[in-house]
Amino acid sequence: MKLIIFDIDGTIIDSVNTDDDCFIETFYNLHQIDLTNVDWTNFKNITDIGLTIEIFQKYYNRLPSTKEIELIKNHFFELLNNRKEEFTEIKDSLSFINYISKIPDFQIGFATGGWKETAELKCNYVGLDLDEFIFKSSNYHFNRAKIIERVIDEALTKNNINQFETIFYFGDGIWDLKATEELDIEFIGVDFKKNNKLKKAGVKRIIENYETQSKIMNWII
Known part of the structure; x- marks a missing residue:
């Protein structure tokens, strides 16, 4: 098998372009972090949670809380849902x-x-x-x-x-x-x-x- x-x-x-746009917008809306010119290949773990962890470590020198992760995920979801016709x-x-x-x-x-x-x-x-x-x-x-x-x-x-x-x-x-x-x-x-x-x-x-x-x-x- x-x-x-x-x-x-x-x-x-x-979906990559829409996904990137909404991910970047999420961090700007919730944390005023500008990732517009980010090169994702500079991150160690290029996954949604991996990126979130590394962004928090870089800008806040700490890990995100469970509540912060949920807020990010939910906001990201809503932005994507509003643009789902692009998929x-x-x-x-x-x-x-x-x-x-x-x-x-x-x-x-x-x-x-x-x-x-x-x-x-x-x-x-x-x-x-x-x-x-x-x-x-x-x-x-x-x-x-x-x-x-x-x-x-x-x-x-x-x-x-x-x-x-x-x-x-x-x-x-x-x-x-x-x-x-x-x-x-x-x-x-x-x-x-x-x-x-x-x-x-x-x-x-x-x-x-x-x-x-x-x-x-x-x-x-």
Whole structure:
């Protein structure tokens, strides 16, 4: 059996720009912290909770409280909800997920650096029900590799096996690539914006969208 795990933002949904805008606006509205020119790659853990922790450490020299995290998450959710019409699926991503989810030899999971609530908002809007799959988010851990690891662990338990034949992770960020290298699992890059960042990082298997289904299947079968 093979495990196929998908990131969400920039991998199956075109949501990165809106997500960045709303995240930046959230911290400005609630804490008057200007992240307009921030380079996310300068952070250690590029997940919603990971970024929140590091921002608090940088600007306040302390960790955020549970209440502060909830306020940030809720405000972020409302901003995204007001712009949800901007979320669209990356071409044929949903049909591809639907197709492979029906193959008995495949287990499907989702691991996102976003919060559970905002990931569900985006996926519900484009027509993907995460309740049908194994799904983990930064609600579970601040580290992306640990989030992916939790999907793997649950998938092993669900299928009552000790290991998968192969594990593939679809992602769009350099941080996704680094997480798969840490876990020693296979990586397939998604570059629908054609910025070539993954190619420059040495990734060999890259798609712009899921239209080339036969090529993807040749990689994962």
